[in-house]
Amino acid sequence: MNGMRFAGRTAVVTGGAQGIGAATARLLAEQGARVVVLDLDAAKAQKVADELPGGLALGCDVTDKDQVDTVFAEIGAVHVLVNNAGITRDNLLFKMPVDEWNAVLGTNLTSMFLCTQAAQKSMVQQRYGRIVNLSSRSALGARGQVNYAAAKAGVQGLTATLAIELGPFNITVNAVAPGYIATAMTAATAERVGSTPEEHQAQAAERTPLRRVGRPEEVAAVIAFLASDEASYVSGQTLYVNGGAR
Numbered sequence: 001m002n003g004m005r006f007a008g009r010t011a012v013v014t015g016g017a018q019g020i021g022a023a024t025a026r027l028l029a030e031q032g033a034r035v036v037v038l039d040l041d042a043a044k045a046q047k048v049a050d051e052l053p054g055g056l057a058l059g060c061d062v063t064d065k066d067q068v069d070t071v072f073a074e075i076g077a078v079h080v081l082v083n084n085a086g087i088t089r090d091n092l093l094f095k096m097p098v099d100e101w102n103a104v105l106g107t108n109l110t111s112m113f114l115c116t117q118a119a120q121k122s123m124v125q126q127r128y129g130r131i132v133n134l135s136s137r138s139a140l141g142a143r144g145q146v147n148y149a150a151a152k153a154g155v156q157g158l159t160a161t162l163a164i165e166l167g168p169f170n171i172t173v174n175a176v177a178p179g180y181i182a183t184a185m186t187a188a189t190a191e192r193v194g195s196t197p198e199e200h201q202a203q204a205a206e207r208t209p210l211r212r213v214g215r216p217e218e219v220a221a222v223i224a225f226l227a228s229d230e231a232s233y234v235s236g237q238t239l240y241v242n243g244g245a246r
């Protein structure tokens with residue numbers, strides 16, 4: 001439908017080994033991008049990259065500045081950066097250890113600062129870049145997710161500010177904020193609360209006007225739009241992809 005709108009572009013997808021990241025990597029590659037899948041799980045990232053024409057997988061912990069700088073130096077010019085890697089470590093405030101706070105802030109927020117700082121070098125030089133950051137509906141507040149909600153709200157502030165600082169170089173920066181998407185992340189949440197993925201999804205569907213949970217491909221489509229030239233005058237925005245849920 002959208003043809004080869006990423007032909008000649010290099011796209012980096014962090015956390016691209018599964019879920020929303022893998023769906024995004026597949027869609028960008030289908031539409032002509034040379035996709036680099038960055039993930040902590042190098043073997044799983046390799047499996048995704050193997051399916052993609054010209055795909056490349058690199059093992060990288062996106063919370064580690066040295067690793068991030070090394071992989072971006074190896075990649076060279078980047079046109080599209082999708083800051084997607086994320087984790088949850090849910091707990092109520094009074095039970096949450098500081099290492100769970102730090103891990104979630106590090107993976108969901110600091111990683112975006114590090115990857116964007118590394119990727120902007122080539123983007124500024126070539127006067128072209130598209131950055132899409134993964135926020136979440138949880139940014140609006142979510143019980144048991146004080147760390148995740150703070151990180152994902154932080155992503156929206158980071159996005160708005162990067163759009164201001166990088167705009168003069170023809171770099172757009174936007175965020176998507178998914179609602180409940182059926183992935184390993186939400187399956188793990190179901191398990192943690194003593195539910196099955198099916199039961200947990202059915203409960204989420206009831207709270208959602210569209211009466212179903214989302215699929216990774218439905219988020220990937222919006223990420224690809226924001227990363228494309230069709231969205232050339234959209235910057236600093238957070239787009240909710242949540243089936244109308246509040």
Ligand code: NAD
Nearest residue numbers: 015017019020039040061062085086134136178181183185
């Ligand atoms: P997922 O758990 O299925 O995949 C996350 C990927 O990130 C994994 O491949 C994992 O190995 C990788 N990763 C984790 N820590 C990393 C690190 N330090 N360095 C490199 N890679 C790392 O998650 P998902 O459900 O596909 O979510 C993707 C993004 O979307 C996340 O940022 C998540 O917070 C966000 N999100 C998801 C949902 C949802 O309902 N699934 C809702 C809102 C937002």
